Amino acid sequence: MRIHREGYMYILIATILWFALGWAANHFIPDSLFWLTAAITFVLFLLWFWVVAFFRMPIRNMVHGETKIIAPADGKVVVIEEAFEPEYFKEKRLQVSIFMSPINVHVNRNPVSGVVKYMKYHKGKYLVAWHPKSSTENERTTIVLGNDNGDILMRQIAGALARRICFYVKKGDVVSQNEEFGFIKFGSRVDLFLPLGTRVDVKIGDVVKGGVSVISHHW
Numbered sequence: 646m647r648i649h650r651e652g653y654m655y656i657l658i659a660t661i662l663w664f665a666l667g668w669a670a671n672h673f674i675p676d677s678l679f680w681l682t683a684a685i686t687f688v689l690f691l692l693w694f695w696v697v698a699f700f701r702m703p704i705r706n707m708v709h710g711e712t713k714i715i716a717p718a719d720g721k722v723v724v725i726e727e728a729f730e731p732e733y734f735k736e737k738r739l740q741v742s743i744f745m746s747p748i749n750v751h752v753n754r755n756p757v758s759g760v761v762k763y764m765k766y767h768k769g770k771y772l773v774a775w776h777p778k779s780s781t782e783n784e785r786t787t788i789v790l791g792n793d794n795g796d797i798l799m800r801q802i803a804g805a806l807a808r809r810i811c812f813y814v815k816k817g818d819v820v821s822q823n824e825e826f827g828f829i830k831f832g833s834r835v836d837l838f839l840p841l842g843t844r845v846d847v848k849i850g851d852v853v854k855g856g857v858s859v860i861s862h863h864w
Contacts, residue, residue, distance in 0.1 A: 649752060651811055651828050652700025659696040663689045695747075699831070702752055707823040707856040714843070714861040715823060716853040717756045717799055718835040720745040725849055730838045732787055733763055733798055738838035741845060741860060743853060745833050753801060753827040753835060754856045759792035761818040766810070769803070786812050788826065794864055798838035801829055823856040839864060 648656070670685045708715055724742035745751055769784040784803035789796055801810050812827040814820060829835075839845075843864045847853060853860070 646704060647702040648697065649700045649702050649828060651830065652696070655696050656693075656700065659693045663693045699747065699751065701750060703750060705854070705856055708859060709822055710859075710862070711758075712794065712863050713822075713859050714756045714797065714837070714839065714864055715754070716743065716847075716855050716858040716860055717826075717837065718743050718745055718751070718753050718853075718855045719749040720835075720853065722847050722849055722851045722853060723834075724836075725845055725847070727841065728838075730798060732765075733789055734796075734838065737841060738798070739841055739843050739845070741837045741839065741847070743835050743837075745829065745835070747831060750855065751829050751831075751833065752825055752855060753799075753829065754823045755790060755820045755826050756799065756822070756837065756860065757790055757792060757794070757797055758820065758822040759790040759797075761788060761814050761816050761820060762791045762796065763787065763789035763798075764812070764814060764816045766812065784810055786810055786827065788812070788814060790820065795840050798836075799826075800836040800838070801827055802834040802836065803829060 666689055667686045670682045674682045720743040722741065723744045724740055726740055727737050728740040730736065730738045766786045767784065786801045788799045790799070801812065803810055809830045810827065814826045820826065837860065839861070843861050845861055846859055
């Protein structure tokens, strides 16, 4: 397992806090309250461990296929429905949304290979990721990938805990399936807008893995 580069600063801060507050607890809390010192040290360790785990990048055997749409993120499928996409397509598409909790891997990967036809970052609010207006009012990015099979829109949406969406592609880039295109810090959602008629091979409630789970075998 590797640690994502976006996590280096946060892990350093968590490590300094763990040692500094642990040292303070040991020196300023009376020995008679050793249980309090132990509890504080343990809580700080759990916080440090969670920060490290959040930025993990597990090594996986990625699934590939020209006709396959692979999950762009880890998490739970929370939406599968036809929905109007107002920013790029300006028409109805098939929306598949994956909610990433704070304990999920937060690396975002390209569901297909292709060319980045559109890319835009939007500043915004931090409503909870499942809020109906989060897809249009929260901090988010919109990325459209195109190839011979058609166009797919991906939308990174920041959640209530998230304060930073990271993205590593720009318009005109040629990208490969399962390559990393972004990262969302501390809770979020990724929406896919697929062509109408795409046969989806997941259902609401399914837990998927980025780069591994197949959203659609044919599109």
